[in-house]
Amino acid sequence: MAKEDGIGVDGSIGDLGEFGLISAMADRMTPGPGTIVGIGDDAAVLAAPDGRVVATTDFLLEGRHFRRDWADPGDIGHRAAVRSLADIAAMGAVPTALLVAFAAPPDLPSAWALGVAEGVAAEAARAGASVAGGDVAQFGSVLLAVTGLGDLGGRDPVRRSAARPGDVVAVAGPLGRSAAGLALLESGAAEPAGLIASHMRPSPPYDAGPAAAALGATAMIDVSDGLLADLGHIADASGVLIDVRSAALETGPLEAAAAMARRGGHDGAPADAGTADAAAGVALRWALTGGEDHSLVAAFPPGLGLPAPWAPIGQVHEGHGVVVDGRPYRGAAGWDHFRPGPAD
């Protein structure tokens, strides 16, 4: 691991220079036990004990996925890591390593860039992984592209395509909390802090992914675009109908948030969201269509007695598509990254 010589961290990354920046970032990223060659060579070398490797890559882009005036650098690093780590867990794999490509303007304060590195490293550690390499480049805005790698431990990968009629649909982790936190931020609210933190630092239960694979999950995905949109991917790939039971979704704290966001003027809420019924409707919409919680949702064969944190929320039937309480849901079902809507 390279050293910093105790200089440069007070200035900009342009002062630090490319190799100084890499060195200072590397100092904030402890190699994991599976790292055979880490930061500082042409490429990393990582243990892949299973003989297969699970791999995914995701952007987190300034102005599209985050704003520097809303989020502290630790939050941004954390969220960049979550996106890839949750994808690994959603295959039923244990995350092992991240590669972090980071671009920024040369006048970016070094402390800010190192805050991002600390956020990435902390979330990787929470998932049992470590940062093993990456890239730095100069660009007009802050760009992150995080690659996640994982190990299946001898299990079959859990794809989107094998849900079967009769399966139980269950979720591990919250739904709608990130959307609620975003609405509160947009309305200027600073409370409830827990919901805002859910947007800034979603906290998926990574262990639930490999656990679901071991239990025999037939299909799994992480909720990045919204529950209905992501269940739609499973329904399409599996050729099934999925029915979500709205009463099974925990929306209590979201109702309070909906009422609060409405009072703060959030324009995503309907005009009457200040009433309890309308708040419940907004809360349900967040739970069904809010993205970026990165919770895991999976289909399981019936009769398994699912352990926590898995909670049943619906059922797989013959047919096509996704319904709520047996009927099509009349709200937005997530978004397309190239059409108007929230960030991808």
Add this chain to the structure above:
Amino acid sequence: MAKEDGIGVDGSIGDLGEFGLISAMADRMTPGPGTIVGIGDDAAVLAAPDGRVVATTDFLLEGRHFRRDWADPGDIGHRAAVRSLADIAAMGAVPTALLVAFAAPPDLPSAWALGVAEGVAAEAARAGASVAGGDVAQFGSVLLAVTGLGDLGGRDPVRRSAARPGDVVAVAGPLGRSAAGLALLESGAAEPAGLIASHMRPSPPYDAGPAAAALGATAMIDVSDGLLADLGHIADASGVLIDVRSAALETGPLEAAAAMARRGGHDGAPADAGTADAAAGVALRWALTGGEDHSLVAAFPPGLGLPAPWAPIGQVHEGHGVVVDGRPYRGAAGWDHFRPGPAD
């Protein structure tokens, strides 16, 4: 592999939509034999027969690494792939798969985006690899972040840190041709087309990487920042002095290019570069400091009788740093990505 339904490729990627774009890109990327789960799930699953995986990630950013008015989309895809594939080869590994994160404005023509996909896929195929996954996002300029994965086939990774006094330094692939091509482009010249193609589509000899590992190379790197800069990384990591023999560098075609670029008004060339001696000086500078050829340079124990394409260009001694013909070289030795200079 998803289908296109024959629509949308004439319009913009905004018309095609996120999933249409992914589907159309995937149609241009044939899965390889090591792809267990490819494009279309939360993450890819790839064979890692060695029980270890080599992994690297690199940006290619519009305005920083390429200009849309200079390069066709195939060239850009190709160059994005080269950066990661050469890093894998430089560890002594065989490239197996790429993950491609692609961001672009919604009004980008679909045909342009698909040209990038075709360029990435073609270069991956040249290296024996395939595209197994990625990400798409909306952004104001075109961004690529390509992750490369590779397999060591039971060999030790070749790092930067084990060159020893007495070793022979050898190169596989051209030096300075990318810099010459860039200078020609900047001067407005369209010939020699082969040198311009060397900038637009560098063509590293990937097989030479695993071959060097099998021969017993003690250190290896790909020439991305310039020969002296990259040998400097080996010298630093290994604690040795490297002496490059300038007469061993093939600079013939570069001399003609230097003279031509000078006539075209390229301001990087000295005022008298139109003369044969000055052109030779510029050609040597390109060979020593020009980046982005992505050729491989390695140190080998003496007396091996190196096979083609490996060509000896210097010697490892006790000491520190890099010299040319026994003396410090008085030109720029590459660049720092956060300081003024050519693109990183």
